[in-house]
Amino acid sequence: MLASHKVNGANGSPDPVLQRSLRFTPPNITASRGLYLTLENGQEVLDATSGAAVACLGHGNERVRDAVVRQMDKLSYCHSFMFATPSGDELGKLVIDSTGGRMSKAVFVSSGSEAVEAAMKLARQYYLEVSPPQPQRIHFIARKGSYHGTTLGGLSLGGHVSRRAPFEPVLMQHISHVEACNEYRGKREGESTEAFVQRLAQELDDEFQRVGPETVCAFVAEPVVGAALGCVPSVPGYFTAMKAVCDKYGALLILDEVMSGMGRTGTLHAWEQENVVPDLQTIGKGLGGGFQPIAGLLVGHRVVDALDKGTGAFVHGHTYQAHPVACAAAAEVQRIVKEQDLMANVTRQGKYLEKLLREGLEDHPNVGNIRGRGLFWGIEFVRDKATKQPFDPKQAIAMRIHETALTPAYSITLYPGSGTADYGRAGDHVLLAPPYTVTAADVEAIADRTVRVVRDVLGGV
Known part of the structure; x- marks a missing residue:
């Protein structure tokens, strides 16, 4: 798993920030540009979720930066x-x-x-x-x-x-x-x-x-x-x-x-x-x-x-x-x-992403459903495809996929969620929500890494 047990902060002293978990600390990001985040160890991660479906223009947009500076000057x-x-x-x-x-x-x-x-x-x-x-x-x-x-x-x-x-x-x-x-x-x-x-x-x-x-x-x-x-x-x-x-x-x-x-x-x-x-x-x-x-x-x-x-x-x-x-x-x-007419790009690249996800994962016995609109896609995982039976929550399938995806072999963000089947505990899914600026090549990279990590993780359960 990418996250490490939390003992100290970055400088070796006790971390003063109450992170989302006291047990683990997320890796630090030191730089970003476009679709990519650079971690403190130099690893570049493809941000296929725009954080939490937020970074719709990607990272480091100079026009927005300049607009912020102009406003701060006023x-x-x-x-x-x-x-x-x-x-x-x-x-x-x-x-x-x-x-x-x-x-x-x-x-x-x-x-x-x-x-x-x-x-x-x-x-x-x-x-x-x-x-x-x-x-x-x-x-x-x-x-x-x-x-x-x-x-x-x-x-x-x-x-x-x-x-x-x-x-x-x-x-x-x-x-x-x-x-x-x-x-x-x-x-x-x-x-x-x-x-x-x-x-x-x-x-x-x-x-x-x-x-x-x-x-x-x-x-x-x-x-x-x-x-x-x-x-x-x-x-x-x-x-x-x-x-x-x-x-x-x-x-x-x-x-x-x-x-x-x-x-x-x-x-x-x-x-x-x-x-x-x-x-x-x-x-x-x-x-x-x-x-x-x-x-x-x-x-x-x-x-x-x-x-x-x-x-x-x-x-x-x-x-x-x-x-x-x-x-x-x-x-x-x-x-x-x-x-930049980005709504047209969202529609065009969203259809392409759907196509590649379905081609790569729809036949997998543990992929129950692929659904979404535009550049907003979810993949739900099941133990039994015929009955739609979810995995045991103790297996933490979505979190395992998320954490595996962040390792250097894949270097991609996949947003995990649970409670999909019963509105609370059972059921796993991940989200994809790339920036509106993605190209066809970006979509191909996102789909390839997503398919690989899903197949690799589910192949071991």
Whole structure:
């Protein structure tokens, strides 16, 4: 395994940083360029996951660096309660324009978890602002196997059992979960796509009825479930049906596109492929490409109009909201994505990546499913392909593949996940989410290394 037992920091003294694990320390990165990360031992690693599906332009983009420097020369920080900045205004215009005017306003924060918290609060406030007010609306319905962040609100919305378990006593109580739209594991034998969608829509309708439809603020979902389930896309017609249920009971539709949005799945907004427009939308990773911490909440006209006719203010705020340097970086990222027509490249190279992954792995007895959209692909592993039986969680298959992939023989990042089969412990997958700038040669290298490491690891289990 690449990670080493943690005793001391890099200089031999006790490490003052609380890493994600006290048992192991990750290797240090000393340089980066394009798709490659250079480790302190000189090893070059192909970043096939863009970190956590973040570095959409790769590493070391000079245009973004120069935009950051220019902004810092003008202004590094101001409080958004007191001042606005041209970089924030410009980013807001770029993002709202990218929706074709179907969304109305943007709020920029520092993480996806913050964006989800803002969405929950604004959904609640919306019902206090409408006429007549509906203060009884305090409930949210989300989905099993979802991930919406690590703050208590986001974790409460999320449906990943093992992530929630230590904190269950302090999580929000007015949240419930329905089944995910997971065609591989949720669709019954012989069931048509239309029948599958209708069954899920009926389940959502039943949940509204169970909790009291007049109490529900919103239904919250990821258009393509990322880390929790491994790039699981919705089936055609699913979100149209879910939106119809929300409309039936006057609830909002919140789409969490922190991971799947801002171009990752082949359109700038994942909902463009779903034939729906959300009332609230969270964005994050692809917004700023990792050059600065930034995420956002996009607000639909319905919600803005209610605030405008009511108090005229969103009761919310952060110290680093609309941070001028982060906004400048993100604005430059979005200009590059548009000018270089990177959505066309995401679609083109995504289809090529899918083709190579299927050619290399689809016939493997322990590869249960390959799924995704654009440059967002997941590979799910099973012990038995016919029954879809997962591996024993003690075998830690996804983590073994991840750690093996980082060794010099492969030198590639593969993002691991577990709980794929039961929303908590059993089931393994890895994600691939390369930068939007990848070439055909890059895709071939990614597919070759991925196929080799998967076959080598699974050949020993």
